[in-house]
Amino acid sequence: MLKKIALTSLFLLIISCQTKPDNAATKIQEAVKIDDQIIEENPYQTIENEQQAKTLNEGEVEIIKEIKEVEVQDRVFFDYNSSSVGSESSKVLDVQITWLKDSPQIKITIEGHCDERGTREYNIALGEKRALSVKNYLVNGGIDSSRIQIISYGKERPAYFGTEEDVYAKNRRAVVVVN
Numbered sequence: 001m002l003k004k005i006a007l008t009s010l011f012l013l014i015i016s017c018q019t020k021p022d023n024a025a026t027k028i029q030e031a032v033k034i035d036d037q038i039i040e041e042n043p044y045q046t047i048e049n050e051q052q053a054k055t056l057n058e059g060e061v062e063i064i065k066e067i068k069e070v071e072v073q074d075r076v077f078f079d080y081n082s083s084s085v086g087s088e089s090s091k092v093l094d095v096q097i098t099w100l101k102d103s104p105q106i107k108i109t110i111e112g113h114c115d116e117r118g119t120r121e122y123n124i125a126l127g128e129k130r131a132l133s134v135k136n137y138l139v140n141g142g143i144d145s146s147r148i149q150i151i152s153y154g155k156e157r158p159a160y161f162g163t164e165e166d167v168y169a170k171n172r173r174a175v176v177v178v179n
Helices: 002-017 022-041 050-055 058-071 087-102 120-140 165-171
Strands: 075-077 108-113 148-154 173-178
Touching: 075 087, 087 120, 108 120, 120 148, 120 173
Parallel strands: 108 148
Antiparallel strands: 075 173, 108 173
């Protein structure tokens, strides 16, 4: 559901900004419909398929690829020992605000996560601060706070395993989950 809403919102944004002729917009809409069908039939299949390759030119395929890259962004990342929303995270959250405004029936849970360093108690508290920072950003963007729950998993649910900084950075995150 998150994918569909984000995809639709970004599609409308791109269409309103593009200078391509109307038939390009129609082709992209058709590709989005094809993608929705593919996701329902097999959610592990990618967007590209033979039918789309035959109906879309290279520029239109690139637009769809860009939409796909943005629409899967359900998480934001944090610096070490920080719960501040950075500029890259703001971009992701602004997209989330758009689709949440367009679909007022959607309720979400924001999960706060940390890397494995520090005590369990410290990381639970930091994960909660991260989730709360994201919630506050969304609320300040016009989303009703009653639609948003938060939970902290601290370091208990890492997305990646390892002791390198790039692994730690991927685990310092807040994830938005549709209820």
